Amino acid sequence: MGKSSEIVKEHLSYSDGFISAQSLHHVITKSKTKIGLTTVYRALQKMVDSGEVDTFRNPEGEAEYRLCTPNHHHHLVCTNCGFTVEIDGGAIESWASSAAVKNGFSSISHIADIYGLCRQCA
Amino acid sequence: MGKSSEIVKEHLSYSDGFISAQSLHHVITKSKTKIGLTTVYRALQKMVDSGEVDTFRNPEGEAEYRLCTPNHHHHLVCTNCGFTVEIDGGAIESWASSAAVKNGFSSISHIADIYGLCRQCA
DNA sequence: TTTAATGCAAATACTTTGCAGGAAA
DNA sequence: TTTCCTGCAAAGTATTTGCATTAAA
Numbered sequence: 599m600g601k602s603s604e605i606v607k608e609h610l611s612y613s614d615g616f617i618s619a620q621s622l623h624h625v626i627t628k629s630k631t632k633i634g635l636t637t638v639y640r641a642l643q644k645m646v647d648s649g650e651v652d653t654f655r656n657p658e659g660e661a662e663y664r665l666c667t668p669n670h671h672h673h674l675v676c677t678n679c680g681f682t683v684e685i686d687g688g689a690i691e692s693w694a695s696s697a698a699v700k701n702g703f704s705s706i707s708h709i710a711d712i713y714g715l716c717r718q719c720a
Numbered sequence: 721m722g723k724s725s726e727i728v729k730e731h732l733s734y735s736d737g738f739i740s741a742q743s744l745h746h747v748i749t750k751s752k753t754k755i756g757l758t759t760v761y762r763a764l765q766k767m768v769d770s771g772e773v774d775t776f777r778n779p780e781g782e783a784e785y786r787l788c789t790p791n792h793h794h795h796l797v798c799t800n801c802g803f804t805v806e807i808d809g810g811a812i813e814s815w816a817s818s819a820a821v822k823n824g825f826s827s828i829s830h831i832a833d834i835y836g837l838c839r840q841c842a
Numbered sequence: 843t844t845t846a847a848t849g850c851a852a853a854t855a856c857t858t859t860g861c862a863g864g865a866a867a
Numbered sequence: 868t869t870t871c872c873t874g875c876a877a878a879g880t881a882t883t884t885g886c887a888t889t890a891a892a
Contacts, residue, residue, distance in 0.1 A: 601847095602847075602848075603847095618881090619882080620880095620881075633848090633849090634848065634850075635849085635882095636848075636849055636850080636882095636883085637847080637848060637849065639881095639882065639883075640847090640848090643883095653779075654779070655777035655778065655779060655780075655781055656777065657775075657776070657777060658777075658880095658881095659777055659781050659856075659857080659881070660880090660881065660882095661781070661881080661882080674819055674820060674823055674825060676825070683823050683825075685819045685823070688811075688815050689810075689811035689812075690811070690812060690815060690832065693811050693812060694834045697807045697810075697834060698796060698834055698836050701805050701807070701838075702838060702839035702842075703796060703798070703834070703836040703837060703839075703842075704836055704837050704842045705837045705842070706834055706835065706836030706837075707835050708833065708834040708835065709831065709833055709835075710812065710830065710831070710832035711832075712816045712819060712820055712825070712828055712829075712830040713828060713829050713830065713831075714820050714825035714826055714828030714829065715825060715826050715828075716823075716824060716825055717824035717825075720826045720827070723872095724872075724873075725872095740856090741856085741857080742855090755873090755874090756874040757857090758857095758858085758873075758874055759872080759873060759874065761856095761857065762858095762872090762873090765858095780855095780856095781855080781856070781881075781882080782856065783857080
């Protein structure tokens with residue numbers, strides 16, 4: 599694993615919450631570091647495989663990534679303007695694990711996001 | 721709105737749970753009806769806009785659709801073999817609406833799916 | 843030298859859009 | 868006629884892969 603993976607992970611840690619591979623690539627190249635989009639994708643995929651990074655697809659079809667951290671949270675997203683609020687998972691976490699255990703599933707992860715219109719856009 | 725939208729909706733109702741636009745198009749053309757992929761996409765998008773249909777992106781990046789029904793449920797998906805269990809949303813529904821209200825959001829929908837390994841694949 | 847990392851360009855997959863022909867009002 | 872529906876082909880976007888170059892071990 600070369601230096602690039604380190605750079606990707608570092609920038610991932612700067613970003614709060616999820617970020618897409620494309621955005622991450624933008625951020626990195628804008629910062630000063632030269633890096634290929636392919637390399638960003640490959641670094642992210644490796645970290646997903648190793649369990650260091652969580653991923654899910656947003657409604658636009660882009661994959662979003664974040665470092666796995668203990669302070670796991672979810673998103674409330676305005677479908678009109680994109681305004682996003684981070685919210686606590688609350689009961690979700692236990693719902694997910696109990697549903698999984700009940701059905702014999704293991705190594706679980708979950709996605710849970712809420713979409714709606716924010717006050718401005720309603 | 722022509723006949724095609726009716727056909728799309730009908731086949732959507734046959735399918736239990738979510739189905740992708742591509743799969744739906746396959747099913748429809750295989751059944752006997754000639755229909756263009758474009759038309760399927762357009763019919764689905766119209767129904768999403770009107771609130772008749774729910775949609776989300778699966779981890780592969782495909783959009784999946786289902787008719788909105790009162791017996792709303794969620795999915796527990798095996799990431800290895802694709803085996804899927806339908807589970808009740810339980811506390812999710814109230815979590816979603818309370819989080820939304822607390823932040824001034826309206827017209828909300830949510831996605832909540834759990835991924836893991838089923839007994840066979842663990 | 844042998845192995846792994848890198849990135850450009852091409853390929854792939856899903857979805858959307860432009861446009862012309864046809865059906866319905 | 869005017870409007871809407873259809874669907875082919877082209878375009879657009881995100882992601883993956885082939886391959887040659889380069890860096891590291």
